[in-house]
């Protein structure tokens with residue numbers, strides 16, 4: 001493909017931009033937001049995501065600005081936060097990458113954007129796609145900007161426009177993300193000394209109380225609860241609510257709670273959703289990837305990893321097939337739909353067990369996902 005339009009500058013869109021610009025295509029990314037406004041929280045990235053970042057040429061920068069570890073601890077609620085288990089995590093990307101790295105999301109977005117631009121991709125912020133038409137010659141996007149409505153025609157359009165994807169609706173795919181009953185508070189805080197890997201507490205008033213280090217001095221902490229209507233909550237209100245919910249948790253949560261009580265700048269709240277498009281992800285020369293095609297609760301921390309893998313496989317099939325043929329799409333869907341579906345189903349199963357207060361074979365599911373995503377996509 002010589003001329004590609006990408007809708008959305010999230011992980012999926014920027015990964016696609018990097019790969020296709022690197023292969024010599026003329027790439028334009030249309031992003032509705034006026035700038036890269038990634039949510040100011042953290043992200044947990046497993047080894048397969050880190051391996052993918054290496055392929056994108058950003059692993060060294062990601063490594064330098066993230067916090068790597070190979071262990072996860074499980075603790076019980078209570079003032080002493082008793083240790084239940086300490087697990088050595090599989091290195092899902094292979095021995096060259098740590099099992100897990102935590103990172104501040106805006107840092108990741110900045111690194112990916114810089115790489116895409118260095119390779120020649122053009123990013124048009126403040127440009128919302130509102131319609132798409134296609135014929136044998138190309139797909140035309142209708143773009144709403146402050147300067148009015150414009151059009152742009154591309155050989156291929158990649159709809160990487162997230163959960164509420166406009167492109168998905170515009171090409172007639174009806175599958176939509178559904179809330180699964182849970183909501184999550186996330187706060188970006190200072191990392192207490194000794195908090196050097198993810199710790200999860202199951203039980204107490206929240207389903208999960210967890211944290212993940214993101215740098216020498218930073219980490220993000222989260223609490224998963226039954227979903228509530230918390231729209232319009234200010235950071236001050238979010239900090240106070242989170243501090244209150246965190247009261248029964250001890251250990252490093254004492255230091256986290258003290259920060260929340262004093263007020264934390266980056267606090268957000270969102271509902272868990274789930275969906276997977278099991279029919280083809282393309283209509284003609286328009287395809288959806290990333291959260292537009294699949295979403296899941298972050299219980300196996302694979303959402304962004306799967307989004308970036310979509311981009312890797314799309315880049316690979318485009319490089320090996322001549323034109324947008326049936327064979328290309330069959331290979332793309334054959335490599336992506338089953339893998340993404342397995343990840344979504346496993347993530348949902350874990351939240352179903354949590355919602356039902358059932359013990360379930362969580363470890364077994366983690367092993368299944370670990371074996372799956374260890375393999376190249």
Ligand SMILES: Cc1cc2nc3c(=O)[nH]c(=O)nc-3n(C[C@H](O)[C@H](O)[C@H](O)COP(=O)(O)OP(=O)(O)OC[C@H]3O[C@@H](n4cnc5c(N)ncnc54)[C@H](O)[C@@H]3O)c2cc1C
Nearest residue numbers: 008010011012032044128129161162290291298303304305
């Ligand atoms: C609470 C929570 C925690 C998570 N934690 C993790 C984790 O720890 N690890 C992990 O791997 N994943 C995690 N995920 C999942 C991960 O965040 C997503 O899977 C990933 O960010 C999806 O990337 P994307 O590029 O597909 O979509 P997005 O990042 O949503 O990007 C879509 C972009 O498209 C733009 N856009 C939308 N509509 C239009 C339009 N009409 N025109 C132009 N632009 C448009 C948006 O502004 C946005 O910038 C988590 C998700 C949630 C909800």
